[in-house]
Every structure is written in C-alpha cells, then in structure tokens.
Amino acid sequence: MNAPIRQTSSLAVISLVFGILGWTLLPFLGSLxxxxxxHMARGEIRRSQGTLEGDGMAVAGLVLGYLVIGLTVLTLAAIFLFFGGLIWFATVFGH
Incomplete structure (x- = not known):
C-alpha cells in the first residue's frame, strides 16, 4: 500500500500564520x-487534483483575517458615529 505523499500548501500555512498575527502583532496588515x-491557497489546492492539502489551514486563516477586518470596520464606524453625534449635538444644542 503505497499512498501518495501529499504536501501542505505553503500559501495555506502563510494564511494561518498571518491570520494569527492579525490578532496579535500585525492587526490590519496581517489580516489582509x-x-x-x-484565497490563493484554496485555489491552488483545488487545482492540484489531490496532491496538495491544507484547505483547513487556509479556511482558518480566512476566518481569522475576515474577523479582524470586520471588527476594524465596525469599530471605525462606531467611532465616526459617536463623534459625529457629538458634533451634531454640540451644533444643535450648543447655542
């Protein structure tokens, strides 16, 4: 029984590592x-016809990256809405 040796996609490993770094040392850049x-790793794995593995790592990197990007966008929106509301309140009732 000689099973073919499957290599792990380097892009999948990079995606997972930078997904973790996006939560720790490189908040936005790591997530991007x-x-x-x-996405590149998942395409590479699909095109490899079974010779590459690491789809789970690629998905984990995607999830971690998209979570940080989403939280960043929500945080920025909350900050702008808060300070925009303060400015509106000051202009309307500040007379």
Missing part, C-alpha cells in the same frame, strides 16, 4: 495577507 493568501 491572511485573506489574500487564504
């Missing part, structure tokens, strides 16, 4: 790299 590499 994780998302880009995750």
């Amino acid at each position: 790299v994780a998302v880009v590499c995750g």
